[in-house]
Amino acid sequence: MADAGNTPAAGGDAAGAGGAPADVVSLTVNGRTIEAPKGTMLVDAAKAAGIEIPIFCYEPRLGAPIGACRMCLVEVEGMRGLQTACSTPVAPDMVVNTESEVAKDAQDGVLELLLANHPLDCPVCDKGGECPLQDRTFRFGPGETRTVEPKMHFPKPLDLSPLVALDRERCIACYRCVRFSQEVAEDGQLTFQERGDHTEIATFSGDPYEGRFTGNTIDLCPVGALTSNPYRFVSRPWDIKNTPSVCAGCSMGCNVEVTERDNEVKRLTARPEPNMAVEEGWICDRGRWGYPALRSADRIDAPLLVDAVGRRKVLLDRAVNEAGGLLGGRDLRVGILLGEPVTVETGFLATELAERAGNGAGMVRRMGIPGHGLGPLRDLPGAQMHHLDAADVIVVVGGDPCAQQPVAELRLRKAHRRGARVVLAGPRPTALDPACQVLRTTPGHLQDAAPAIAEVLEGSARAIVLWDEADLAAEPDAAATIAAVVAGTPGARAIELAADVSGPGLRALGIDAPGDLLAAIEAGEVDVLVTVQADPTTGPDGDRWSQAIAGVPRVIEMATYRSGLTDRADLVLPLLTALEDEGVLVSMTGRAQRLRPAARECPDAAAAWEIIIALTHRLGRPVPDRTPAQAFARLAAVHAPFAGLSYGALGTTGAVVAASSHGGPAPRREAPGDGLLVVPCTPVFGDATAHRSDALASVLEPTRVGLAPAEADRLGVRTEARVRIATPHGEAVLPLEVDSRLHEGAAYLFTGDPQAGAMRLLPLDRGPVRAVVGVVQREEVSA
Amino acid sequence: MTVAEIEQYLAPIRHEYPDPRSLIIPALKYAQGDAGWLPPEAMAAVAEATGFSQAYVESVATFYDRLYVDEVGRYCINVCVTLSCMLRGSDELFEHIADYLGLDGEGTTDDGMFTLARVQCIGACDRAPCLQVDSGVQLGPLEPADATCLIDDLRAEPAPARYDR
Known part of the structure; x- marks a missing residue:
């Protein structure tokens, strides 16, 4: 599916407008005739034609241009003085010169002034080598300065927060971070204080800059003023390799870039080319600074085997052999439990393993919420995140996207700023409450909000309803009513706020929740339990799982981190993290996107798909795949939602897979007992x-x-x-x-x-x- | 300074400020009248009374020199050092006052009575060299001895009920 919304410059509604000839303007830039849609800013029109006009403050995602940095001054014939290309829209027959003597003088002058107090400490600056100020100074700058006065100096760095550091003398006062705080995150915390050359970024009374999105100011900063404390002095750009991947922190599926040096993950940032259909280039601090988890002390760094000798570390080959031995018996009943994050390739290969191990009738289940009762909601027409940019009414039913899928909050705020009606229905207070309309429901009574939701949706043309998987699974009556309301609203679409990272992908493969697996284990009908990134003993009904698993003859745990199962398992196989793994995750909007391995920090760990492929070889019935790409091609051939897809077709921004509901009839839900x-x-x-x-x-x-x-x-x-x-x-x-x-x-x-x-x-x-x-x-x- | 007091002060003048951002300055000036400067609590109260974020209110306060976000003395003595005053001896005037107050340049006296600062033109070039105490009338032309008298007089004054800077 093509993504109309994936153009950074296209602000929301404009994305779908299409280009009728009447809306196209023809103008001349540096003697070349170019065309651009009406309303395009000169800087974007020139960029589309391959002409670079240098910028610092311009960033369409931050709202209307403000012309603060003056870097984009160009000469426009017939207009007095120089114009800022970032805030001058194209006009018919406009004649623009970005390379004339006057324009070049202006570029020189602006850069000379921006650098007047800049310390030129590039050799010790984290930004050096990937710094727009550095690049533009080389390309457009005068090459030398006439400033002889002493430069300003500050104690450095100033911690804006434990995560974000500020080097005040490097700041060029472009306002990007301040605009992000004021107009995107709407937390109102960052402002400029003082005046003129004393201007500096500050928070009220020096309080720490707190929030869920603070790290985006680092990505936005076009100089080395805002840097990441955890990444400070860690690496130089020429020592690193950046890999585009996907954040596995929640079901949002934000596109990220992972920085590797010396085979270690050193940093995670938004991608330079944002995926406008997903995260729009904003990522949350949890995703950004979660990567040190892969060096956490509880990471399993080697396979563990329990046999007659006792419990000891073994080599991976030996461990896979042992696992093959445990799974080989022809009458063994095998259960495989998948947790998160698990890629669709691993899920698919797990089903293949279940056919090859033991009696060949193994059960494969996922830790997650059963879909009973959610069918009507999942059958609603789906939407992508950028459709929120054009929605007239947005209703969030249950959950708390601000906490569960944090970046969704920014998209909701954006819609609200644009004038869309945003309504939050549910029992939890959320960060959006002060800005939006709230329909607070009594816990367990989402149903009560249905009439009000119907009223809100009435007359809307492009409504989007975001519904929470966990809440509506707990309240099937509400799910049915709300699905009917949405289905009865013309043009309305739905987005599922999925509870698990792996849930949407594994559901698309037809892998169910684990209720019957647990029952089978309790009935003594499972001889070998294999878990993949799953620890049911700390999940829902964990005590029951613990008791049940105590009676399973053999347990093989495949996991990245030690869990409640590790001490019980007969064999533990260490897995890679999502940042080290390769494969496809499906986001809550059904977007299949590729994880690409950025590093491999733990030499004795392996990807789940690697281990499963090796196991099928050991079992004597090998699958034909050697790579996740091959496994994906094979699963796409047999699983309808992925039909026609391949790694090539997923590209850099992913593709939407057809939703599949297969939810059974809704059970009656009541919470028994007191309390x-x-x-x-x-x-x-x-x-x-x-x-x-x-x-x-x-x-x-x-x-x-x-x-x-x-x-x-x-x-x-x-x-x-x-x-x-x-x-x-x-x-x-x-x-x-x-x-x-x-x-x-x-x-x-x-x-x-x-x-x-x-x-x-x-x-x-x-x-x-x-x-x-x-x-x-x-x-x-x-x- | 409570939020209610600021709101009460703003109520009759709100209509004069169609852009509510403009209301921040009179609110800050009023809040400053209490202690003579703007401690964080005062700025927080202004933020609540005007509906803007605390950070935004502080950014306005720091933009203007006569809104003090750091504690100052009972009297702010602002000596003009722009061209006319400088040609007529503002440097000597400033040094004399600093010496007399026991200050090394700009700053606040230990007893918290005076804050001395150099300022740009205060619009009384015909009376150069001149100075201004708080928002009082510009005084000049001043000989160093005149400044000594002025300081002695101020020292004898009772503390003002409210400050007008």
């Missing part, structure tokens, strides 16, 4: 990656229980630091947070850290569940 209804929440900086990344230590959010003040009073836990929370599935002792924005009658369970085990308290099918929250006994506190 508070549990509202599962995902904090932005609270997931497993955030807990493993030392870069994110300063923003880490704990796994915790949130209660409304009145509820905390009623339970007598208002002053407790920690509370005990128990559901029929398990219990945990967690920190308490009292927040007046939360509903009474509900326990908001902020999950994330697998170590804290909060997910264990949820039912396996992610239906509604009640919890008893109470005081922690004294002996527990001391323990």
Whole structure:
């Protein structure tokens, strides 16, 4: 599927407008006649024709041009003085000169002044070698300065936050970071203080620059003023290799670029050419600074084998051989459980393995939410993120995209700024609440918002509804009603806020949630359990899994990090992380995109697809693939959603795969028993990656229980630091947070850290569940 | 300075500022009247009363020299050092005042009474060399001895109820 929206210059609605001849303007630039759509800024028109006009402040994603840096001055015949090409729209028969004596003088002058206080410390600057200021100075600058006065000096660097460093003397006051903070993230934190040559970027009263998107200011900075603290002095551009890949931090599927040096991942940034249909070049701080997780202390660095000798490290070849031995018996019943992140190739090869291992009738399941009851929603016409740019009404039903798929928040803010009506329906407070219309529902009663949603959608022409997989799976009645409302609105489309990174891809392969696998394990019908990036013992209904797995004769764990299964497993095979792996992930909007391996930090780890291919060889029935590309070609031939696709067809920005619903009939959902209804929440900086990344230590959010003040009073836990929370599935002792924005009658369970085990308290099918929250006994506190 | 006080002050003049951003300056000036400068809490109160972010309010405050974001003395003595005053001896005048106050150049006296600063033209070239205390009338032409008297007089004054800078 072609992406009409993938042109950075096309601002939202213009993307779909198409170019009728009447809308095209013809003009002359440097003696050449060029054409450009009406309304295009001179700088973009020239760029499209291959003529570079130097810029610093111009960035269409930040809103209207402001002409702050003066770098793009050009001569336009008939206009007095020089014009800023970034803010001058093309006009018929305009004659522009970017290379005349006057224009060149202006470029020289602007660069000489921009550099008047610049320290020229390129040799020690992180930006040196990939710096627009450096490049443009070489290409357009005067080559020398007449400034003899001493330059300004500041103590350096100033930490804007633990993650972002500011070197004030390098700043050219282009306003990009300030505009990002004010107009894109809308956090209002960054401004310029003082005046004239004393102008400097600052936050109120020197407070740290806090947020979920702060790192984008580093990507935006055209000089070395804003740099990443974790990347400071780590590498020079000529020592690194940048690989385009996809962030596996959530189901959003942001396109990223991964920096490798000495076979280590050193940095993760947005791609220089953004994918306008997905992240629009903005990535969240969790994705940006999650990469140190791959050097986390709990990473499994070698295969572990338990045999008569005991538990020991073995070589990978030996481990694969042993695994082949464990899976070889002709009457063995095999279960394979896939977690996240797992590529579609690995999922496909796992199904092939299940046919070749044991009795050839193995079950392959994914950790995730069953699709029962979600069919009507999944059958709605789908949309991509850039369609939000043209939507007139946007409704978010359930979930909290600001926390779960953070970059979606920026797209929603953009739509809201443009004048779209943005409505948030659900039981959780979100970061968008102050800006948008909120339909707060009682936990467990999303259904109540349906009439209001129907009213909001009425008369809309291009509505988009973003619905939360987890919330609507727990409330099938609401799912059915809301699906009917959307289906009855002409032009309305839907985006699923998918709970898992791997869920959409594995569902497209027809791989189901693990309910029947667990039942089979409990019934003693599984002889060998293979897990791939899955630790069910810390997931929903974890205690039941732990008990069940204790009775499985053989467990083979394939994982990157140590988990609750590692000590139980008979064989542990270390896997690569998503940053090191190759394959395809499908985003929540159904966009299949390629992961490309950026480095391989752990020499004894392997990709899951590599191990599975080796296992099929060991089992004597090898699959024909040697690479994920070959596996993908084969799966595309047999799985309809991927029909006609290949790595070549995915290109750099991916392709949309046809949605497949195959959800069964909706079960009746009720939360039995007494207590508070549990509202599962995902904090932005609270997931497993955030807990493993030392870069994110300063923003880490704990796994915790949130209660409304009145509820905390009623339970007598208002002053407790920690509370005990128990559901029929398990219990945990967690920190308490009292927040007046939360509903009474509900326990908001902020999950994330697998170590804290909060997910264990949820039912396996992610239906509604009640919890008893109470005081922690004294002996527990001391323990 | 509370948000309510600032809002009360702004209520009758709001209509004079069709662009609400313009309201920030009178609000800051009013808030500054309390302590003579703008501690972060005062800027935060202005932000709330005007509906702008704290960072934006601070960026406005730091843009203008007469909005003080660092603590200053009871009296701000601003000595003009632009051309006319300089030709007529503003350097000597400034040095004399600094000596008399026991300051090494610009700064605030230890007793918190005076903040001395060099400023650009205050629009009284016919009276060069001149200075201005807070937002008072420009005083000049001044001999060093006149400045001594002025300082002694100010020292004898009771603390003002509100500051007007």
